[in-house]
Amino acid sequence: MTAALIVGVVLAVVSVLLVALPFLREPTASDDRLVSPDESQQRRLGLAEERDRALAALKELEFDHRTGKVSDDDYRELVGPLRRRAAETLRALDVRATAHG
Amino acid sequence: MADLGRLSLVTCLLLLIYAVAGGSFAAWKRKRRLAQSAQNALIASFGVTIIAAVVLMSALARHDFSFQYVADHTSRELPLRYSLTAFWGGQEGSLLLWLLVLCGYAAAAVLTTRRVARDLLAWTVPVLAFVGTFFAFMLVFVSSPFATQRALADGAGLTPSLQNPYMAIHPPMLYLGYVGLTVPFAFAMGALLSRRTDERWIVATRRWTLAAWAFLGVGQLLGAHWAYVEIGWGGFYAWDPVENAALMPWLAATAYLHSVMIQEKRGMLRVWNMVLVTLAFCLSIFGTFLTRSGVVQSIHSFSQSPLGGWFLGFICILVAGSILLIVARLPLLRSKTRLESLVSREATFLYNNLLLVALALTILWGVVYPILSEAVTGQAATVSKPYYNFFLHTFGVPLLLLMGIGPLVAWRRASLRALGRTFLWPLGAAVVAGIALLAAGAGSSRIGVIAYTFSVFVLASIVLEFVRGTVARRALGGVGWAGAFSSLIARNRRRYGGYVVHASVVLLAIGVTGASAYETVRESRLKPGQSMSVAGDRLVFRGYQARTESNHRAIRALVDVYRGDKYLGRYRPGKNQYFAEDEVSNEVAIRHDPLTGGDLFMIADQVNTNGSIDLKVLQKPLVNLLWLAGLVFVGGSLIALWPDAREERRLAARYADAAVRI
Numbered sequence: 001m002t003a004a005l006i007v008g009v010v011l012a013v014v015s016v017l018l019v020a021l022p023f024l025r026e027p028t029a030s031d032d033r034l035v036s037p038d039e040s041q042q043r044r045l046g047l048a049e050e051r052d053r054a055l056a057a058l059k060e061l062e063f064d065h066r067t068g069k070v071s072d073d074d075y076r077e078l079v080g081p082l083r084r085r086a087a088e089t090l091r092a093l094d095v096r097a098t099a100h101g
Numbered sequence: 102m103a104d105l106g107r108l109s110l111v112t113c114l115l116l117l118i119y120a121v122a123g124g125s126f127a128a129w130k131r132k133r134r135l136a137q138s139a140q141n142a143l144i145a146s147f148g149v150t151i152i153a154a155v156v157l158m159s160a161l162a163r164h165d166f167s168f169q170y171v172a173d174h175t176s177r178e179l180p181l182r183y184s185l186t187a188f189w190g191g192q193e194g195s196l197l198l199w200l201l202v203l204c205g206y207a208a209a210a211v212l213t214t215r216r217v218a219r220d221l222l223a224w225t226v227p228v229l230a231f232v233g234t235f236f237a238f239m240l241v242f243v244s245s246p247f248a249t250q251r252a253l254a255d256g257a258g259l260t261p262s263l264q265n266p267y268m269a270i271h272p273p274m275l276y277l278g279y280v281g282l283t284v285p286f287a288f289a290m291g292a293l294l295s296r297r298t299d300e301r302w303i304v305a306t307r308r309w310t311l312a313a314w315a316f317l318g319v320g321q322l323l324g325a326h327w328a329y330v331e332i333g334w335g336g337f338y339a340w341d342p343v344e345n346a347a348l349m350p351w352l353a354a355t356a357y358l359h360s361v362m363i364q365e366k367r368g369m370l371r372v373w374n375m376v377l378v379t380l381a382f383c384l385s386i387f388g389t390f391l392t393r394s395g396v397v398q399s400i401h402s403f404s405q406s407p408l409g410g411w412f413l414g415f416i417c418i419l420v421a422g423s424i425l426l427i428v429a430r431l432p433l434l435r436s437k438t439r440l441e442s443l444v445s446r447e448a449t450f451l452y453n454n455l456l457l458v459a460l461a462l463t464i465l466w467g468v469v470y471p472i473l474s475e476a477v478t479g480q481a482a483t484v485s486k487p488y489y490n491f492f493l494h495t496f497g498v499p500l501l502l503l504m505g506i507g508p509l510v511a512w513r514r515a516s517l518r519a520l521g522r523t524f525l526w527p528l529g530a531a532v533v534a535g536i537a538l539l540a541a542g543a544g545s546s547r548i549g550v551i552a553y554t555f556s557v558f559v560l561a562s563i564v565l566e567f568v569r570g571t572v573a574r575r576a577l578g579g580v581g582w583a584g585a586f587s588s589l590i591a592r593n594r595r596r597y598g599g600y601v602v603h604a605s606v607v608l609l610a611i612g613v614t615g616a617s618a619y620e621t622v623r624e625s626r627l628k629p630g631q632s633m634s635v636a637g638d639r640l641v642f643r644g645y646q647a648r649t650e651s652n653h654r655a656i657r658a659l660v661d662v663y664r665g666d667k668y669l670g671r672y673r674p675g676k677n678q679y680f681a682e683d684e685v686s687n688e689v690a691i692r693h694d695p696l697t698g699g700d701l702f703m704i705a706d707q708v709n710t711n712g713s714i715d716l717k718v719l720q721k722p723l724v725n726l727l728w729l730a731g732l733v734f735v736g737g738s739l740i741a742l743w744p745d746a747r748e749e750r751r752l753a754a755r756y757a758d759a760a761v762r763i
Contacts, residue, residue, distance in 0.1 A: 004105035011152060012112055015145045019119065022137040034131040036220030036295070037759075045299050045759035052755055053368060060366075060512050066576065067569040069511040071519040078513060093758060 047093050054086035103168060106156035106247035109149045113200070114237035116146040120230030128223035128295065136223045140211045143230055146237075147204035154201050157194060157246050161187055167252040170194060176258035176681035178652035186268040187259050189276070192393055192408070193246035198273070199389065200236040202280040207233065210284050210309065218305050225291030232283050235415050243407050258652070258681035267327035274320030275347055279385040281313025282350060285357075286382035289375055293426045298371065298433040303361055304752060308742060310361075310378075314354045315738035321347050322731040333687025335702050335719045337616070337727065340489040342468045346388030349461045349468075353381035356457035359450050362595075366512070367447055371434040372427065373454070379423040384461070386416055396472055442514035449507040453500060460496040464489065494548055498555065501610055504603045505559035508566045526565055531558035549618035556607045556614075563600045563607075570597075590740065598741025605733035608726045615699070615723030622720075624706070628713045636720035638701055639663045645712070646673070653677045655688070658705045658714050662692055674703040674716070698725040 017024075037045060061078055064070040070078070124139030126132070157170070161184050166172040174187040174194070188194045207229040214222055240246070285306040292302035324344065325337040338344060357377035363370045390396070394409035427434070440448060467484040475481035509523040534557035538550050567586070575585035590597040625633040627642040634640075643659040657675035661668065672690035679686065692701040699722040707715035 004102055004108075007152075008105050008108035008112075011109060011149055015112055015116055015142075015149060018141045018145045019116070019138050021141055022134040026134060029134055032133050034127065034133045034136055034219065034223055036131070036223075037297075041759055042297075042299070045301075045756070048755045048759045049300050050368070052751065053366060056366060057512065063570075063573065064511040066573040067566075068522050069509065069515065069519055071516050074511070074514065074516050074519065 044093065047089050051086060051089035051093060054082060054089055058082050058086060102156050102160060102165070103247040103249045106153050106160075107241075107245065109153035109156065110237060110240050110245070110247070113146045113149045113153065113204070114234065114241050116142040116149065117230045117234040117237050120146070121227045121234055124223070124227035124230060128227065131223075136219075136226070137215075139226050139230070140215055140222065143204070143211055143226055143233075144208040146230075146233060147201075147208040150197075150201045150204045153240075153247075154188075154197060157197060158185060158188055161185055164256070165252070166254075166256050167249050168246075169248040169250050170246045172250070172253050172256040174256070174259055176256040176652065178681060179256075179259055179264070180651070182266075182269065183259055183264045186263070186272075189272040190259055190263050190268070191246075193240070193244050193248075195272070195276075195393065196236055196240050196244055197246050198276050199280055200233060200240060202273075202276050203229075203233050203236065203283055206281055206284055206309070207287075210287075214305050218301055220295055221288060221291050221297055221302055221305065223291070224294035225287045228287040228290045228294075229283065232287070235411075239408065239411060243411060255681065258679065261653075261677060261679045261682055261684050261686035262331055264679075265327060265331045267323055267331065271320060271323040271327050274316050274323055276320075278313050278315075278317025278320050278347070279350065279388060281309060281316060282354060282378075282382045282385045284309040284313065285378050289378045290423065290426060293375070293430045293433075296430065296433060298430065300365060303365060303374075310354065310358065311738065311742050314351065314358060315735070315742070317347060317351045317354065318734055318738075319731060321351065322727070322734070326728060326731075330689065330691065331686075333689045333704055335622075335689075335704060335717070337724075340467070340486055343392050345464050345468050346391045349464055350381050350384035350388060352457050352461035352464075353377060353384050356454045356461075357381055359457075360454050363447050363450055368438050369436045369440070369447070370451075371436055372431065375427050375434065377454075377458070379420075379427070380458070380461075383416060383419055383423070384465070386412075386419060387465075390416060391468065444510065444520070445514045446507060446510050446512045449503055449510055453503050453507065456496045456500045456503070460492060460500070463492040463496070467492075497610075498548070498551060501552065501555045501559060501607070504606065505555065505562040508600065508603075509562050523565075527558050527561035530561035531555070534558075543619070546614075546618035549614050552610055552614040552618070556611050559607050560604065563604050566600055567597070591745075592747065594743050594745050595741045598737045598739070598743075601737030601740055602734055603737075605730040605737055608730035608733060612698075612723050612725065612727035612730060615726070616721040619722045620719060622717070624715065624717045626709075626713055626715050633716065633718065635701065635718045637664060638669070638720070640701075640703070640716070640718060642714055642716065643671075645675075645708070645714075652681060653679045656708055657688070658708070658716070660690065660703055660716070662701065672701075672703055674705040676705060676708055693725060695725075698723045698729075700724050 058079070061070060061075065061082060065072075065075045120139045120142040123135055123142065127135035127139055157168075159165075160168045160171050161175060162181065164171065164175060164177055164184065170191060170193050171187075174191045175184045179187070189198045207226075210229070211222065211226065288302040288306045292298050321344075324347070328334075328339070328344075329337040357374060360370050360377060361374050364374050390409075390412040394406050394412050396406075396409060440451070442448065467488055470484050471481045505527060509520070509527065511519065531554050535550060535554040538544070538553055543550050543553065567589070570589045571582065571586045574580070574589045575582060580588060621636040623633060623635045627633060629642055629644040632639050632641040639662070641661045641663070643661060645656055645658055647654065647656045649655075655675060655677050657673040660672045660674065662670055662672060669692065672692055674690040675688050677686045677688055678684075687704060690703040692703075694700065699720065702719040702721055704717040704719075705714055706717045709715065
């Protein structure tokens with residue numbers, strides 16, 4: 001019983017210490033704001049996701065074409081818009097990077 | 102010791118309440134240190150739950166009957182391994198396992214993402230902690246495993262069907278699956294609450310979802326095998342509500358795993374994915390409610406159960422809260438792209454989603470209807486095998502076919518000419534297989550022929566995918582066949598791991614069809630020396646053999662099996678009489694045929710006092726493919742789960758470009 005209580009008290013103290021750790025480490029934090037992407041970063045993230053999607057779609061199309069799932073005609077028809085979209089997102093990301101830089 | 106257990110659970114509850122309240126306030130007011138503190142509380146809750154679990158485990162190992170739980174679920178003569186697995190043999194222990202696994206998952210999710218997805222995590226932590234708070238509350242106030250009494254001389258023992266080695270692995274696997282679905286749900290809700298509906302929540306939870314889904318799948322297969330070898334009725338799945346409880350979230354999670362790929366590749370189905378991840382999680386909680394509230398037995402045991410009302414309230418809060426949140430964030434979830442063609446890979450994914458969800462919901466209705474009818478009319482309606490089989494055939498067979506069609510269709514759209522080229526071989530193989538099956542006499546079951554023909558089609562399309570992919574990869578130059586094959590898989594583990602999982606589903610379909618559509622059943626009363634014939638095998642009953650073990654008396658019938666004049670061996674179906682539990686269990690004997698993959702399944706239905714036996718024998722063709730499917734499923738899941746350095750680099754570049762950390 002006593003041993004159990006001692007272990008219990010130690011448990012509670014350790015838990016409290018762990019929970020209080022961020023405040024014990026930095027009792028007076030100069031900046032206590034939670035960092036999160038601002039609006040511009042959010043837009044860049046959206047563009048980066050869009051770029052990755054377009055590039056992945058191009059790769060998929062190439063692969064589907066090589067494995068015979070996409071005919072030559074379909075390939076020619078589909079590849080143009082995908083390349084354009086990839087280029088547009090790349091350009092938009094560059095513009096934003098330059099603006100930030 | 103019970104005090105330490107109780108204290109640990111109270112500490113856990115307080116930590117989780119703090120994580121909910123402190124975490125929500127921190128996320129709302131953007132307080133960094135408070136958010137970290139809430140995360141630490143969640144991590145600490147895992148530590149204290151481990152202590153509670155160790156206390157219960159140690160009481161079970163010591164047969165400390167001053168613990169009510171230990172006295173209710175073990176006895177002195179119960180072997181140690183079953184005393185330990187009785188941890189999850191009862192309600193209170195199961196809830197503790199839920200909490201333990203949840204806190205473990207939550208701590209691991211926090212530790213692996215706290216440096217890289219801070220803004221998402223800020224709201225994810227309170228959601229995870231909210232779910233944990235419910236279970237900790239139940240364990241502290243409603244259903245404690247640490248309730249004590251004056252120590253009894255002996256306990257009530259463990260239900261005989263739970264005295265099986267599968268008890269050590271099947272429930273933990275299921276719980277790892279059920280509870281694991283909390284992580285993607287919490288991140289999805291975190292994304293909605295923080296208004297960060299980009300793909301980071303999907304990226305952060307990809308592996309967690311896949312792992313939870315794989316655990317749930319393996320857990321169900323282990324459960325099916327357990328039922329097959331232990332319950333003694335000759336089947337592996339009885340559409341029991343408790344079995345359905347695991348199947349429903351698995352189906353919803355399967356739909357989610359497919360549709361989330363469409364979001365990643367095309368930016369579509371964003372609302373649908375939120376709905377699916379919520380559905381999968383809510384069904385996992387509903388499954389726990391089904392198994393723990395007593396509602397399955399009757400509405401009366403539900404109303405008497407201390408858990409039922411709490412669970413129902415919790416499920417209502419979850420469903421209402423999730424729907425409100427999704428509706429409130431609809432403007433953020435609008436897709437910019439649309440489906441280009443109804444004949445495309447993404448369209449087949451969509452059809453697959455509709456069928457999976459329809460199957461899950463019809464199963465849900467089959468589970469809920471008897472409960473509702475009893476609540477309304479006082480009489481429980483029965484929803485039995487024909488209802489479930491009808492919907493399994495209606496939705497499951499087209500699903501099987503779609504598994505073969507999907508890989509053959511290109512993304513975006515496919516022309517007729519290209520389709521003709523890619524479908525040629527799989528379709529040819531399916532037609533040949535269908536004709537061969539009919540010629541071999543398999544036409545006795547129409548659904549059997551359809552299922553097998555579709556299975557051949559799917560397997561052919563999977564093989565073709567690997568072959569065409571390897572040829573295309575090799576054509577790029579620089580590698581041999583083996584190099585091309587391994588590089589094909591390494592470059593797209595999720596896709597090719599997925600194909601291996603599809604192959605396992607085909608094996609499962611073949612096994613289930615063989616064991617149900619082409620099963621032979623014979624029953625006979627035999628005196629010693631008499632025989633019966635089943636599907637070409639002759640079984641001769643030779644008499645009985647009895648022995649007494651520490652906690653039961655076993656009686657076994659001696660049955661010699663012959664094929665023609667060839668002696669195949671002696672088998673011992675029988676019964677066990679458990680002393681402490683005062684129960685009798687069926688102990689079946691199974692003859693596996695490694696060449697055909699079939700089983701001869703023997704049940705001693707009745708052990709008669711005049712020395713005769715009522716022997717029931719089932720011949721189940723191809724049933725062992727079910728268990729082989731389990732191994733292939735694990736292999737496919739591991740391929741899909743394996744870390745992909747190339748993908749990690751791509752994601753790192755994406756977030757570096759966007760100047761955010763995931």
